[in-house]
Amino acid sequence: MSAPIxxxxxxxPATGVPAGTRFTVCPFTGRRLDEVALSLTRWNAVTSIVxxxxxxxxxxxxxxxxxxxxxxxxxxxxYRILGVHGMSMLIFFIIFFxxxxxxxxxxxxxxxxxxxxxxxWFAYGLMLLGALMVEYLMWAGKAxxxxxxxxxxxxxxLFYLGVILFAVGALIVTGVxxxxxxxxxxxxTYEGSMPLVVYGAMTAAIIxxxxxxxxxxxxxxxxxxSLGLMEVDPQVYRLLWWALGHSSQQINVAAMVAIWYMxxxxxxxxxxxxxxxxxSAFVLYILFISLASAHHLxxxxxxxxxxxxxxxxxxxxxxxxxxxxxxxxxxAGMELGMRLRGYTNGMFDWLRRAxxxxxxxxxxxxxxxxxxxxxxxxGVTIGTExxxxxxxxxxxxxxxxxxxxxxxxxxxxxxLTYYLIPLVFRKKVALWSLAKLQPYIFAGGMVIxxxxxxxxxxxxxxxxxxxxxFSQAPFDVAFSPAVDMFLALVxxxxxxxxxxxxxxxAIAVKSVFFGEALGEVVPLSNMRGVPQGLTxxxxxxxxxxxxxxRMHGPEAGWMGPAPGTLVLVFxxxxxxxxxxxxxxxxxxxxxxxx
Amino acid sequence: xxxxIHTGLDSPKGNWWKxxxxxxxTWVVIAFAWCMVLFAMMPLWHWKGGQxxxxxxxxxxxxxxxxxxxxxxxxxxxxxxRGMPIVAPPPGADIYLTAMAFQWxxxxxxxxxxxxxxxxxxxxxxxxxxxxxxxxxxxxVPGYDYGLRVTPNAAGDFRIICNEFCGIGHHTxxxxxIVEDSSTAPVAAAAGDLQ
Ligand SMILES: [Cu+2]
Numbered sequence: 001m002s003a004p005i006x007x008x009x010x011x012x013p014a015t016g017v018p019a020g021t022r023f024t025v026c027p028f029t030g031r032r033l034d035e036v037a038l039s040l041t042r043w044n045a046v047t048s049i050v051x052x053x054x055x056x057x058x059x060x061x062x063x064x065x066x067x068x069x070x071x072x073x074x075x076x077x078x079y080r081i082l083g084v085h086g087m088s089m090l091i092f093f094i095i096f097f098x099x100x101x102x103x104x105x106x107x108x109x110x111x112x113x114x115x116x117x118x119x120x121w122f123a124y125g126l127m128l129l130g131a132l133m134v135e136y137l138m139w140a141g142k143a144x145x146x147x148x149x150x151x152x153x154x155x156x157x158l159f160y161l162g163v164i165l166f167a168v169g170a171l172i173v174t175g176v177x178x179x180x181x182x183x184x185x186x187x188x189t190y191e192g193s194m195p196l197v198v199y200g201a202m203t204a205a206i207i208x209x210x211x212x213x214x215x216x217x218x219x220x221x222x223x224x225x226s227l228g229l230m231e232v233d234p235q236v237y238r239l240l241w242w243a244l245g246h247s248s249q250q251i252n253v254a255a256m257v258a259i260w261y262m263x264x265x266x267x268x269x270x271x272x273x274x275x276x277x278x279x280s281a282f283v284l285y286i287l288f289i290s291l292a293s294a295h296h297l298x299x300x301x302x303x304x305x306x307x308x309x310x311x312x313x314x315x316x317x318x319x320x321x322x323x324x325x326x327x328x329x330x331x332a333g334m335e336l337g338m339r340l341r342g343y344t345n346g347m348f349d350w351l352r353r354a355x356x357x358x359x360x361x362x363x364x365x366x367x368x369x370x371x372x373x374x375x376x377x378x379g380v381t382i383g384t385e386x387x388x389x390x391x392x393x394x395x396x397x398x399x400x401x402x403x404x405x406x407x408x409x410x411x412x413x414x415x416l417t418y419y420l421i422p423l424v425f426r427k428k429v430a431l432w433s434l435a436k437l438q439p440y441i442f443a444g445g446m447v448i449x450x451x452x453x454x455x456x457x458x459x460x461x462x463x464x465x466x467x468x469x470f471s472q473a474p475f476d477v478a479f480s481p482a483v484d485m486f487l488a489l490v491x492x493x494x495x496x497x498x499x500x501x502x503x504x505x506a507i508a509v510k511s512v513f514f515g516e517a518l519g520e521v522v523p524l525s526n527m528r529g530v531p532q533g534l535t536x537x538x539x540x541x542x543x544x545x546x547x548x549x550r551m552h553g554p555e556a557g558w559m560g561p562a563p564g565t566l567v568l569v570f571x572x573x574x575x576x577x578x579x580x581x582x583x584x585x586x587x588x589x590x591x592x593x594x
Numbered sequence: 595x596x597x598x599i600h601t602g603l604d605s606p607k608g609n610w611w612k613x614x615x616x617x618x619x620t621w622v623v624i625a626f627a628w629c630m631v632l633f634a635m636m637p638l639w640h641w642k643g644g645q646x647x648x649x650x651x652x653x654x655x656x657x658x659x660x661x662x663x664x665x666x667x668x669x670x671x672x673x674x675x676r677g678m679p680i681v682a683p684p685p686g687a688d689i690y691l692t693a694m695a696f697q698w699x700x701x702x703x704x705x706x707x708x709x710x711x712x713x714x715x716x717x718x719x720x721x722x723x724x725x726x727x728x729x730x731x732x733x734x735v736p737g738y739d740y741g742l743r744v745t746p747n748a749a750g751d752f753r754i755i756c757n758e759f760c761g762i763g764h765h766t767x768x769x770x771x772i773v774e775d776s777s778t779a780p781v782a783a784a785a786g787d788l789q
Binding site for chain 1: 599601613637647714724735758768
């Protein structure tokens with residue numbers, strides 16, 4: 001049951017709220033919620049999940065084609081569906097969801113309002129129109145250029161126009177986000193600095209603005225080129241396209257980390273260990289991450305080594321440093337949050353006694369682990385100028401980014417959705433027993449999928465390739481039988497993960513459209529369909545100040561307030577070092593190249 | 595003394611620019627040091643290592659590059675396989691490999707342990723040079739000549755797989771490279787040059 005609509009004047013100390021703006025009070029937190037912002041959040045989230053459905057169906061068709069024993073689709077449809085998969089997942093699913101996050105964080109977390117409802121809806125309409133144009137042209141076979149659409153491969157001009165409309169819509173939403181922040185500040189809807197989660201969302205929005213400008217720089221000329229009005233240099237296209245293509249993944253990283261902090265707080269009462277470190281790490285993303293896109297061009301003819309090293313080392317590694325910092329502060333904040341609630345025994349008791357049955361929590365942990373251990377380690381390694389020689393355009397590349405974007409970002413989105421369903425849609429989570437299992441099914445599938453893909457890639461199996469039996473090629477190529485096994489595992493993992501995605505979609509759709517209204521939430525009771533973080537709000541123990549003091553004091557030892565996390569990050573670092581140097585060793589066996 | 599403990603959902607109270615605990619600082623320092631190791635490896639490998647993708651890079655008209663490839667092919671042609679010329683250039687030569695949808699031309703015959711300057715370019719769209727089974731990969735971009743010094747370190751019959759989507763026939767785009775061990779095989783005697 002949605003809370004009654006309360007006139008703005010009746011709520012709290014906020015000032016300067018114009019008459020006619022409609023608010024409700026959140027039944028869990030007592031925060032003031034703007035109905036317009038909630039509506040925008042709902043519509044963007046629902047659209048995002050529809051795109052996820054399209055992308056996940058495409059995923060199943062693709063893995064069943066790459067598994068040579070099944071080889072489902074004919075070549076034309078394989079490449080077409082591969083394009084559909086990339087655009088639906090990386091662009092439409094993820095960006096619509098990020099728009100929902102921007103609408104939500106800039107209002108609900110600041111007790112603030114959406115300052116431009118009409119503009120926001122217009123932007124949503126523009127994004128939807130662009131997305132539908134792109135989808136139609138891809139399915140109609142008028143844009144068989146795959147996700148990257150490298151010039152001079154040519155698609156129908158409306159394909160490029162659709163992308164431009166979508167990007168303009170997204171750019172407008174980022175503008176509204178900043179306006180919401182500015183007005184909230186002016187209207188003093190919150191005290192002091194903005195919360196860390198909003199700060200993270202702002203980081204994502206800033207990177208989004210930079211990225212979308214690059215998008216305009218490349219898609220507008222390409223649109224004109226497709227109409228025959230100008231020339232576009234293929235290497236310049238690759239450079240600018242990746243300034244869009246990779247930076248857009250950095251929006252995802254920033255949004256994902258912001259969601260990590262949010263889910264940590266909601267599920268286990270995670271504290272911010274040190275605001276200075278966490279916020280500085282977000283600033284590092286803004287400063288350096290957009291410049292790091294060069295790692296897609298490491299074995300391109302257009303740029304020299306100095307350019308490649310500068311862009312992928314100083315710049316990328318400062319962004320990597322930011323991720324290494326969040327990789328410590330997020331779990332450490334969770335550990336300390338648990339300890340402050342009384343789970344203080346030993347090194348890992350806090351982890352053992354965490355709410356593993358809360359899908360928001362399990363999604364969060366699995367997102368951090370798969371993103372860090374598989375996505376992060378492989379990504380930094382293959383983004384090295386020389387190691388890229390043995391990686392470029394092999395299956396190792398999608399193996400990496402399915403661990404980051406799909407296992408990391410998408411899982412963070414899924415985990416957050418389990419909380420948005422009660423908080424924003426005011427419904428119980430449907431199919432509750434399945435919901436508890438879903439993160440494990442999805443993550444398990446993705447782990448098998450990404451690792452198998454990475455191994456297949458080390459044999460040189462190309463990405464974006466219909467038939468590695470090369471039946472119609474002039475010269476025979478025979479991959480090792482191990483490759484067949486890895487591709488079968490890719491299919492197994494892929495179908496498992498897709499099953500996890502379908503379960504998620506079923507849960508979301510059933511909850512939102514046919515779900516049971518939330519009704520009254522009884523604290524400390526077990527309610528089906530309500531995540532544990534809401535029924536058992538994580539409250540720190542009464543003597544929290546003394547505990548905090550003690551855990552930071554000398555008696556805690558040099559390992560400080562989060563010793564368990566410190567052990568975990570050193571395990572991570574050891575795995576990282578091992579993988580990195582093994583790759584140099586493998587590289588040294590190939591021909592001399594200079 | 596009251597300490598503000600809060601989550602990322604709340605505004606930090608007062609001055610939040612507080613020093614971090616020693617354990618956090620330790621991780622920051624170690625993480626930074628590791629990033630510097632990652633950085634140092636790239637320049638270091640240029641200096642001490644043998645595999646670097648730098649090469650000689652210049653713009654080239656696709657037609658001009660193809661003309662150069664045909665001249666090179668005619669100069670050193672030693673036979674053919676399924677209508678595709680086999681070309682055996684002398685060690686140290688500039689060798690030309692053209693990519694086009696959906697073939698690589700010509701077939702190269704090289705000698706183990708000898709250095710060549712391999713020029714890669716495309717006549718139409720982006721292609722991907724992937725040497726099978728060694729797993730060496732380069733991007734081939736139309737309008738650009740990528741000249742790489744390469745030294746085969748083992749004899750064998752290799753394939754060049756296109757690993758950049760270049761159109762519907764992409765998966766049939768396979769070329770061939772033959773590497774002979776000059777110490778065991780009859781010496782080709784850098785034939786073309788001596789005449
Ligand atoms: Cu190709």
